[in-house]
Amino acid sequence: MTRLWWRGLLRRRRGRLAGAVIGTATAVALLAALGMFLATSKASMTARAASGVGVDWQVQVAQGADPAQVAAAVAAEPGTIATQVVGFAATTGLSATTGGTTQTTGPGVVVGLPAGYAATFPAELRTLTGDGTGVLLAQQTAANLHAGAGDTVSIGLAGQSPVDVTVAGVVDLPQADSFFQTVGAPAGSGPTAPPDNVILLPADQFAAATAGLASTRPDLVTAQVHAARSHALPADPAAAYVAASGAAHHMDVTLAGAGQVGDNLGATLDAARSDALYAQALFLFLGTPGAVLAGLLTATLTATGATRRRRDQALLRSRGASTRALTRLAAVEAGAVAVGGGLVGLALAAVVGRIAFGAWGFGASALTWLAWTATALGVGALVAALTVLVPARRDATRTVAAGRRSVGREPRPWWLRWWLDLWLLAGAGVVLWLTRGDTYHLVLAPEGVSQLSVSYWVFAGPALLWLGSGLLTWRLADALLTRGRPVVAAAARPFAGPMADTVAASLSRQRRPVARAVVLLALALSFAASTATFNATYRQQAEVDAQLTNGGDVTVTEPPGSTVTADAAAQLAAVPGVRAAEPLLHRYAYVGSDLQDLYGVQPGSIGTAVHLQDSWFQGGSAPQLMSDLAASPDNILVSAETVKDFQLHPGDTLKLRLPDANGSLVTVPFVYAGVATEFPTAPKDSFLVANADYVAAQTHNPAVGAFLLDTGGVNQAQVADAVRATVGTGPQVTAVASTRAVIGSSLTAVDLAGLTRVELAFAVALAVAAGGLVLALALAERRRTFALASAQGASPRQLRAMVGAEAGFVAVIGGLAGAVSGWALSLMLVRVLTGVFDPPPDHLAVPWPYLATTAGITAAAILAATAGFAAWVAGRPVISEIKEL
Numbered sequence: 001m002t003r004l005w006w007r008g009l010l011r012r013r014r015g016r017l018a019g020a021v022i023g024t025a026t027a028v029a030l031l032a033a034l035g036m037f038l039a040t041s042k043a044s045m046t047a048r049a050a051s052g053v054g055v056d057w058q059v060q061v062a063q064g065a066d067p068a069q070v071a072a073a074v075a076a077e078p079g080t081i082a083t084q085v086v087g088f089a090a091t092t093g094l095s096a097t098t099g100g101t102t103q104t105t106g107p108g109v110v111v112g113l114p115a116g117y118a119a120t121f122p123a124e125l126r127t128l129t130g131d132g133t134g135v136l137l138a139q140q141t142a143a144n145l146h147a148g149a150g151d152t153v154s155i156g157l158a159g160q161s162p163v164d165v166t167v168a169g170v171v172d173l174p175q176a177d178s179f180f181q182t183v184g185a186p187a188g189s190g191p192t193a194p195p196d197n198v199i200l201l202p203a204d205q206f207a208a209a210t211a212g213l214a215s216t217r218p219d220l221v222t223a224q225v226h227a228a229r230s231h232a233l234p235a236d237p238a239a240a241y242v243a244a245s246g247a248a249h250h251m252d253v254t255l256a257g258a259g260q261v262g263d264n265l266g267a268t269l270d271a272a273r274s275d276a277l278y279a280q281a282l283f284l285f286l287g288t289p290g291a292v293l294a295g296l297l298t299a300t301l302t303a304t305g306a307t308r309r310r311r312d313q314a315l316l317r318s319r320g321a322s323t324r325a326l327t328r329l330a331a332v333e334a335g336a337v338a339v340g341g342g343l344v345g346l347a348l349a350a351v352v353g354r355i356a357f358g359a360w361g362f363g364a365s366a367l368t369w370l371a372w373t374a375t376a377l378g379v380g381a382l383v384a385a386l387t388v389l390v391p392a393r394r395d396a397t398r399t400v401a402a403g404r405r406s407v408g409r410e411p412r413p414w415w416l417r418w419w420l421d422l423w424l425l426a427g428a429g430v431v432l433w434l435t436r437g438d439t440y441h442l443v444l445a446p447e448g449v450s451q452l453s454v455s456y457w458v459f460a461g462p463a464l465l466w467l468g469s470g471l472l473t474w475r476l477a478d479a480l481l482t483r484g485r486p487v488v489a490a491a492a493r494p495f496a497g498p499m500a501d502t503v504a505a506s507l508s509r510q511r512r513p514v515a516r517a518v519v520l521l522a523l524a525l526s527f528a529a530s531t532a533t534f535n536a537t538y539r540q541q542a543e544v545d546a547q548l549t550n551g552g553d554v555t556v557t558e559p560p561g562s563t564v565t566a567d568a569a570a571q572l573a574a575v576p577g578v579r580a581a582e583p584l585l586h587r588y589a590y591v592g593s594d595l596q597d598l599y600g601v602q603p604g605s606i607g608t609a610v611h612l613q614d615s616w617f618q619g620g621s622a623p624q625l626m627s628d629l630a631a632s633p634d635n636i637l638v639s640a641e642t643v644k645d646f647q648l649h650p651g652d653t654l655k656l657r658l659p660d661a662n663g664s665l666v667t668v669p670f671v672y673a674g675v676a677t678e679f680p681t682a683p684k685d686s687f688l689v690a691n692a693d694y695v696a697a698q699t700h701n702p703a704v705g706a707f708l709l710d711t712g713g714v715n716q717a718q719v720a721d722a723v724r725a726t727v728g729t730g731p732q733v734t735a736v737a738s739t740r741a742v743i744g745s746s747l748t749a750v751d752l753a754g755l756t757r758v759e760l761a762f763a764v765a766l767a768v769a770a771g772g773l774v775l776a777l778a779l780a781e782r783r784r785t786f787a788l789a790s791a792q793g794a795s796p797r798q799l800r801a802m803v804g805a806e807a808g809f810v811a812v813i814g815g816l817a818g819a820v821s822g823w824a825l826s827l828m829l830v831r832v833l834t835g836v837f838d839p840p841p842d843h844l845a846v847p848w849p850y851l852a853t854t855a856g857i858t859a860a861a862i863l864a865a866t867a868g869f870a871a872w873v874a875g876r877p878v879i880s881e882i883k884e885l
Contacts, residue, residue, distance in 0.1 A: 057265070144559070476817070552736070
């Protein structure tokens with residue numbers, strides 16, 4: 001019997017069997033491809049985090065310990081590639097006489113670098129002038145001293161005679177923050193700013209220059225062992241962090257107090273762990289609906305042949321087949337669908353992964369590959385069982401008479417009677433309400449706990465909304481086809497003519513398969529719209545994040561102590577490619593005893609160089625608050641943390657202490673007018689935004705801290721090179737393109753380009769299948785209805801009207817429902833994935849070209865299915881068609 005059943009399936013039902021295999025393969029391929037994204041994203045985050053570390057370990061040598069012995073112990077630790085001993089000494093100040101004038105700096109740091117340090121740790125030094133050897137000045141120090149190669153610098157040492165050295169070159173210290181970190185600083189003390197004045201000496205010259213200081217003030221001379229570690233780490237940032245931090249802790253135990261490890265590698269991987277969890281959240285948010293939709297598509301393809309299947313089973317039972325035998329036949333069919341769909345899906349996923357992510361597998365680990373393969377195949381088996389085996393097993397328990405019945409009234413679904421759709425939508429609303437506050441975080445880092453976690457409960461919000469909107473669409477379609485038959489007839493009359501009432505009646509009798517097609521199309525379009533909108537919004541906010549970090553398309557940051565004024569903006573604006581140049585004052589202001597960054601802006605023109613978003617401010621829109629700063633120059637915008645800490649209320653007078661032109665602190669009154677949560681180049685926590693002219697007038701200091709240049713979003717790197725040639729080596733010039741490549745706030749560290757291509761391609765395929773394939777199969781199941789109508793005198797035109805009416809109903813109702821639910825789902829996705837967007841968006845970025853393309857392709861598929869089937873029905877001989885059915 002099994003062989004005969006298979007022969008019948010392959011001869012008479014091969015199209016439907018292929019559809020079930022394709023639907024299952026789609027679910028497997030989508031999940032497998034997203035698994036590749038997750039694996040490759042985690043691996044790339046680990047590799048990116050590790051590659052960005054200049055020195056993996058900075059081991060602070062304890063006072064009295066021998067640096068050579070500490071270096072030997074670090075070198076013996078498994079995983080250590082190279083070590084270098086670096087000396088640090090405090091200087092009371094540096095001075096140099098150049099151009100007939102003498103410049104003197106404040107306290108600073110003298111660094112002793114061993115030979116080959118730059119080659120071992122290339123990310124720590126960037127040579128600006130010279131060959132990178134000999135006595136080197138940091139860029140800022142060289143600007144302060146007006147010194148360069150060949151000049152003599154005098155190094156002041158406490159209680160010692162000054163030491164004169166000849167400068168060989170100028171270097172930049174890209175990772176000064178970590179290079180000059182305080183290893184072993186108390187928890188909660190926060191990072192310390194790198195020194196303003198730095199001079200680097202060869203190790204032997206450093207030892208000779210600081211020998212006396214080491215004898216009289218050993219507390220002012222310290223040593224560190226810098227170590228390069230192997231980056232052969234687990235692909236998962238969490239596992240890599242555990243491995244790296246575990247090795248650092250083992251090193252601390254081994255040193256037994258002779259040194260303390262500053263684990264830069266572990267600290268960087270620690271930050272990458274949250275990015276990995278956000279990637280995991282994206283996998284669930286964006287992948288699960290697609291897999292569920294593919295499963296629903298398979299179920300719908302199978303359900304379109306339910307009537308014929310029941311008749312076949314009734315015939316077999318009338319000839320002696322048992323329920324067990326029928327179940328076995330269904331299990332064989334389901335197994336074939338599962339195996340075929342699984343293998344095809346994995347092959348498709350491999351090709352997609354290679355094209356989109358540049359990888360054939362799920363990661364470097366064989367265990368990871370096996371786990372993802374088993375998961376994808378398991379999903380395929382589950383889809384096949386639920387869509388083929390379960391319906392067949394249920395139908396096999398019917399009576400023979402019930403199975404042979406082709407016309408009958410099916411009971412109303414239980415969820416319609418219990419209003420499940422409204423309960424699901426209400427649940428989605430509750431989740432949205434719970435995530436509205438500032439206390440909600442998707443990724444949690446509990447105090448004192450080294451493990452991060454994800455608030456998985458928020459995943460219920462989009463899921464409930466998606467399912468609830470689908471069921472609500474079914475309810476509305478069902479109501480329209482029953483109680484709204486006159487409306488349907490009126491809509492069909494322009495092209496159906498006198499057949500309009502018949503068309504409406506036919507749709508009403510077939511309302512369950514029609515409603516199923518409407519819901520599937522609505523869910524597919526909703527998935528496509530929400531996925532595309534989320535991805536577009538992500539790209540938009542990733543660019544905003546880069547702009548916030550860099551300041552403008554190109555930013556020119558003046559060195560501390562610079563006296564450049566806003567007039568220099570005209571010179572920068574004249575550089576080819578620059579559309580606008582905006583000066584930005586930068587001061588440090590005391591709010592009580594708290595030192596904060598203050599940024600002075602030109603309220604009337606800041607918007608020409610930077611697009612200020614309303615979400616960066618509270619208490620008014622961006623244009624409104626800038627207008628207030630212009631109208632009332634003493635107004636000031638403060639951070640939310642400052643408002644909370646100092647219990648401020650709008651209109652309060654805020655007295656700040658700011659440095660004047662001589663460096664002395666002067667008290668300047670301001671009026672609290674609003675809150676700034678983000679601002680270009682500003683830190684993430686506490687800062688202030690004020691009117692630049694007011695600040696300059698009150699402090700008698702018009703010096704500008706930076707210039708923000710607008711290039712129209714193009715050619716940033718080329719414009720940055722031209723600006724460097726204009727301003728010289730003193731100011732630092734950065735382009736947003738380079739900043740975009742290194743920032744890592746939340747998930748902006750993850751490249752979603754490949755994921756976007758995969759998601760959007762699958763979304764289009766599912767929408768086309770839901771609109772065209774499902775409709776075509778549903779129409780094919782009613783060939784008997786059309787044949788009988790033709791036998792009773794229906795003309796080919798009237799038959800086409802009947803076919804077109806159903807297609808039009810599915811397209812219009814499904815399209816409208818998909819658009820509305822897609823918009824709502826996009827809003828919720830962006831809301832619950834708050835941590836992904838830093839800062840949150842002002843508005844959704846709607847990818848109209850993609851949405852229009854998807855709608856057009858789906859409409860074309862529906863039209864093609866309708867026209868093809870209508871032509872086939874009209875051209876078939878009626879008698880032979882009735883005999884065949």
